[in-house]
Amino acid sequence: MFVALHSDLSSFGFFSIVYFIYEIEVHTVSLSFLSEDIRMKNEGEASEQPDNTAFTQQQLPAWQPILSAGIVIPGFLIIGLAFLGIGIGLFLTSQTIQVLEMDYTGVEKDSPCFQCTMQSVQNCTCEVTFSLSALFTGPVFFYYGLSNYFQNFRKYGVSKDYYQLTGDTQYFKSPRDVCFPYSHDSKNNPIVPCGAIANSMFNDTFELYQIINGTKKKVPLDGKGISWWTDFNIKYRNPSSVNGSFASAFDGTVKPINWPKAAYELDLTDPNNNGFLNQDFLVWMRRAALPQFRKLYRRITEGDYAGGLPAGNYSLTVHYNYPVLSFDGRKKLVFSNVSWMGGKNDFLGIAYLVVGSLCVVMSVVMLIVYAKFKFSDDDDA
């Protein structure tokens, strides 16, 4: 027994080694030379009696599953019921999620931000008001959304210098070519952070007020923890300060053309949220998958609003800087709370319900079909 097992293993060993070698050269193997190899090999060992192992004789013990009605029908039923259960859960969860979505692009003449769409206006601010009839349970997540905005353009996507963003000052002086045409300004000064993604960073800012008896009460917005933990802690690094000054690390470089201020000025209040580690920057740098997307802007987790936004009137001050109308884009504000499944998404629940009921229906149909055939062919399975 042991011997048999051993030779069995050895033949497999050979097999896997061959494959391994092959795997390494997987691109490199010709389409026909192997066959010739065997010939040479075979002629050499032709006189040997072949190994009498289960593997060489293709007699390895095998499990031969056959999908018989006895397995499939209950299987379908179980899967179907499970899916229905999950689907109901998902759907109900999705229904409990509150979403408030507002387009503030200002396309319509009567919309609050219309005047900001004029190109002449600088530092435009507009105010969007909304009212909540019921408590918007917290924690509330505050997203901005863009549509018809292609963060997934190929050239756009590669247009960043990863080494710059890890704080490698060597690359501050000579940004990688992929950043072109956003690598140098017109005076040929290197741009840090270079590239199209950084350059196009979303720069509308928002302030949220609850209007209580005509007075505006500022809703504190929490900008921490809106980007991926790994992005903030590992992937992106700030350059180390030169002579104690963070800004001097950027000496000899210029800010991206579209930025109002340099990277080291993104958040002067909090050194941990400054430079490349600015949360808004990190969120922006994670490219969206689709041309219509939303990105997390802030969370409302503090003070009176930790439990959510109470019913009432709210006013949102928008510092309108980001132009989207040139490419027919739209900007949106989204307030949403999340569940264990993330944001509101009815699709998943519906999909589970549909597939689940499909499974159940099919198991019934199969049952009928098989009942008609009286399981006659079950035994040959």
Place this chain on the structure above:
Amino acid sequence: MLRRRLNRLCGGDEKRVDSRTIYVGHRPCPDTEAFIPSKFCDNRIVSSKYTVWNFLPKNLFEQFRRIANFYFLIIFLVQVIVDTPTSPVTSGLPLFFVITVTAIKQGYEDCLRHKADNEVNKYLVTVLEDGRSVKKESEKIKVGDVVEVVEDETFPCDLILLQSSREDGTCFVTTASLDGESNHKTHYTVPDTEKDLQALTATIECEQPQPDLYKFVGRMHIYKPEQEPAVRSLGPENLLLKGATLKNTKKIYGVAVYTGMETKMALNYQGKSQKRSAVEKSINAFLLVYLCILISKAVVCTTLKYVWQSKEGQDEPWYNQKTQKEKDTNMYLKMFTDFLSFMVLFNFIIPVSMYVTVEMQKFLGSFFITWDKDFFDPEIQEGALVNTSDLNEELGQVEYVFTDKTGTLTQNNMEFIECCIDGFQYKHRDTWSEVDGFTVTDGPVNKLQQKAGQEKEELFLRALCLCHTVQVKEAGSEEVLTDQVDGIDEMRPQLEEERGFIASSPDEIALVKGAMKYGFTFLGLESKSMKIKNRENNIEEYKLLHVLNFDPVRRRMSVIVQTKSGETLLFCKGADSSIFPRVKPEEVDRIRMHVERNATEGYRTLCVAFKQLSAEEYAVADTGLREARLALQDREEKLIAVYNQVETGMSLIGATAVEDRLQEEAAETMEALQGAGMKVWVLTGDKMETAKSTCYACRLFQRGTELLELTLRTLEDERLKREEKLRELLQEYHRKAVQDAPPVKAGVTRSWSTANQDYGFIIDGATLSIVMNPQHEVDASQYKSLFLQICQNCTAVLCCRMAPLQKAQIVKMVKTSKGSPITLSIGDGANDVSMILEAHVGIGIKGKEGRQAVRNSDYAIPKLKHLKKLLLAHGHLYYVRIAHLVQYFFYKNLCFILPQFLYQFFCGYSQQPLYDAAYLTMYNICFTSMPILAYSLLEQHISIEILLDNATLYREIANNAMLRWRPFLYWTLLGIFQGLLFFFGVRFLFSNPALQDNGQVFGNWSYGTIVFTVLVFTVTLKLALDTRHWTWINHFVIWGSLAFYVFFSFFWGGIIWPFLKQQRLYFVFANMLSSVSAWLVIIILIILSLLPEILLVVLRKPRGPHSRQMAAVTPLSYKHLKERY
């Protein structure tokens, strides 16, 4: 091909002059015109393909003719020229490596061929030059040289025999390596040539080289001083062929007439061309489809890109401005580069890995053939040999089997089985000891109490001893005293005397030996007197007066001998049909039954008759024969007339049954092949009678089979010319076999269905050549199609008297006929090489006749019986495996690339890859390659035993059933369905990209990773669903690959890779797994993708194709030959 061209070059004047003149020994002839040494090609054999000079261009050209290589070259060039999403190194390096390795390998092989050629060409031969023997390299032999060949040497070129060391001016030759006939053939010197070859002045006029081994026409003019030049006609009996071996003759001298590539052997040798399997053709066809898909995808994307860009603001949004260079580029050029970029982006749809995996599968899979212990033959201590693994799956597609007879179906080992004397059966039962007991007192051998009278018995046995042309091998000429045909020497120790016999036909030997068993031993022929030792150990002597030679038209031979007592006796033996009309009818009835029974059992039967000639009768016969022999005109006809006249009024004394021992399980194998829907054709160089009896023995022809014969004999017609008769017969047979036959229903098993009349078709080489090349060109196609149609409606076809090239012609004709069926040739001798090379699959049997067939075959097996397992089990499985492999590969790449294509609609047609580069590369190499490889090596959807027991299962995969357009369409639709599902499932999920419970959003790489995860799991589980045979290896690789994928993704995303310029996948996978929604979408998409598949499997089950056929057991009507004893 090159060789053909060479042939044409060598024999360039073939068309202009239809004969050549050869000056023996290059001596000018006195009376003719001035001696002009004409140019003939030298004796060099060229089988190599390249020279040093043309190697590089020719080899590269041939390699890039492969569609795949060419495609990858194009992709590489595109990547070099255009700014594409992936780097050119990724496709350039592998391509370069593949090309280089292949070139080196082919160069090496050609080197070997050069070496082999040199070995032949530099072989030293003795040439007579100016009275001296000179050693010369074989390639330097010129036409006209007189060459000396000693015993057991092969002839270096085609020679006309001038002188032999044997007294009677004959020599013996075996042409085993040419036509497979291993018996000794007698060749004759040209009469009246001088003893002193130096003094011989002669010219030979002969036809230009032609491949027919049995045809040669020439004349020799012998000039003697002061005499009229004598003219001697030359025939094939004077011609010694290159490749044949001299036997039993010390040495001979001959003059070279054809050399080098013009020898009959070289003309019969066909180059080994690369064979491609039907699967490969299917792959190429599918490849074209996918290429079209690829191109149309690229075209669609390019077009839409420009349509989309024409909308204002879309082309160049402020956040993604173009460089100046991009702006300046010509629009059409930009379009073109965009197109190419899309091509590169989608080119994974045709992955290199498929070719590599297919190649791997074939390479590793062929080991199972070599390893199979069922193919191991303890006798020769060898198993099967795989010469090319390219054709494994073709073994499962065979429609026509062309088999050689001698050495393949039969062992070429004649054995005397029984005789029938005067209506009483004498069966030689068991052992030899019983034979010894066969004496007058003991009675007949068989246990039947009846027996013929002793006188009759002895007369019969004497007839057997006398009526033949067997020669006794001179003692001492060879150590082993066995004849060359029969290898059963170990069975004869009881005999007092061991002796070897030489004869032109192995059954003559069997008869003489049969007589020996019953106590009559033929001692030999000495100066026209035959000596026989009878039962009482007395020597009887008979004077041999005349031998009335055997010929295939008469189908009998006779001898006229004179006993000591002065009686003149005529003994005649021959086929029943030719003997019965010449004997008394009442005698016939007693024997006919036996003969017919024996014939249907597959024995060769001969009837023996005798006649006592009175002195007057003999005198008439004698003069008749002598006159006829001397006749200059119509000698043959005159001789036959005399023969016919003499061989009348005989009395039948008995019949013999000789068995041409079939190979082990030959009949079962043939039956299994026919049961599997294959048509078996026997192509043999042998005589028709012999071949026919073999066909009966193998159950190819059965009792009820109606034979349609198309041979020279049937074409003999008083009224009509041969060709007219041929046309008549063809039309008649066609009417019978094709028009009147009920339409064959698909899947109807034949052979044992009694309702249909079975037809067997017999044709011989000469007739075939008329069919192939009739006098009027117009008839050619008509004859051919008639012939083919008849053949296709016959259950078995026998082609006898075939030259090697004719065998190949037949194979080719079938191969190129409508539907281009897959052909398989099996043979063991050098005469089968051409058909082995011609057929789609060539199988060599490791027989006794040298290794030529094995060397040129694609697969070699020790015995014919192994063919059954090779085709029914291995072939079937290989086909299913590779077909599934191919379909699966296309499918998995379609659903791999389709989401990437769809993503273009959402990324502004910017060629943004959906998946990370690592995933793109690893998908085919690591994540999904192992399971399909394991599947394609180990899958047994039906177990081997069942496959072997139910030959009909083979029909299920006939006609490339799994690689037709329907299954391809099914797989493609499946791929499209799943691809759409993957992409849009995730797309709808991403309508809100906040998928984590901390509200954070997922980006594009998360999107791609989710799609990719679903993809990897789905395609792997799809394969798991298809796997019917789960060995631990399957478990290991399937679950292993999935685990590996997960592990790899963690690993790849878990580390900041220093060599990467962007860490775009950093923690993407881990983050994805932290999202419940991602899990849920992955699960539902996998299940939903597999749902239709599961449904289909289940719903198809009740009327599953297998359940029905499993029950149908092949009725093996045939009992094993061994059991007869």
